[in-house]
Amino acid sequence: MERGDRIGRGLKLKDIHTFRAVVQRRSMAKAAAELALTPPAISKVIGDMERLLGVRLLERTPQGVEPTAYGEALLKGAINLFDDLRQTVEQIETLADPTVGEVRIGTTNPLQGSLLTTVIDGLTRQYPKMGFHVTGASTWAELSGALRARSIDVLISRMNMEPEEDLEKEVLFDDPLVVVTGRANPRFRGRSVKLAQLMDEAWCLPNAQFIRQALRANGLTPSNVCVTCTSLPLQTALAETGRFFTVVPESYLRFRAANASLRTLALDLHAGIPPVGLATLKNRSVSPVTSLFIKTIRSVAKKGK
16 A cells, blocks of 8 residues: 555544644643543544654644644645535535525725625625625735635735735726715815815824825825724714814725715825735635625626726
8 A cells, every 4th residue: 555545544634633723722732622632632643643644743842832844734734625625515515506605705994894795785685595704804915814724715805916826816996095074074164175285184094004105195194193093984983073084995985875974085096006806716616605706796896886
């Protein structure tokens, strides 16, 4: 019997699951408690795997149990293995009905409250057996890391336009930045106002560096930034008071049917702002339900342009 066949027969899925739990918890005792096993049982599983593979998989450090280089390789393979197995089970379940199943989506805060809300609302009305697990992050790097780790199926975000060989990328729409405030703001009474005249007013700005860069590229530097946050609801709520100005993606207003209490000041803050797009892993087929989600978000994005 060849070595690959011997390892394939000797290495069990539950053993790989146990190994992954130990690495994730960085402790055999914690993994044992999670898996309802004893620490000696966990130790035996790891020892048997190391003897079978002929390499050391784990080492003890002051911070806890850490995988060796061999363990890292096994962990990466385990992540892919369990994800492929999950996808296979989902595909079997959806052969009779491709509208049944869960889509795991990674996205950013602005898109959660606008484009994604529109898409999920429409799909769940039409296909009530569809489910969605949404993971939020603030950057493309965080989301693409989750995609590579196979903890999400599809990424929706402002795009990183640099080539990434392992990702399949698709532009959905351009999304310029918009300056807004409440319609009751006294600066609008009886005369037009230029954005450059408002730099001394009270501002609420998100932490996103590219927004500040866009303002600077237009020769604008707010001197009175009272609030810095990561919450679009807080930004718009403060703007609605008529005292604050803020910057939001144009799509946030468009897909939310633009709150009547807000007034748009400028639509020219492009300044190299990347478009919104989606990404999936290359050479990895998506489930039928994920494919339906992608088809729908393309359609909604196209209609919303």
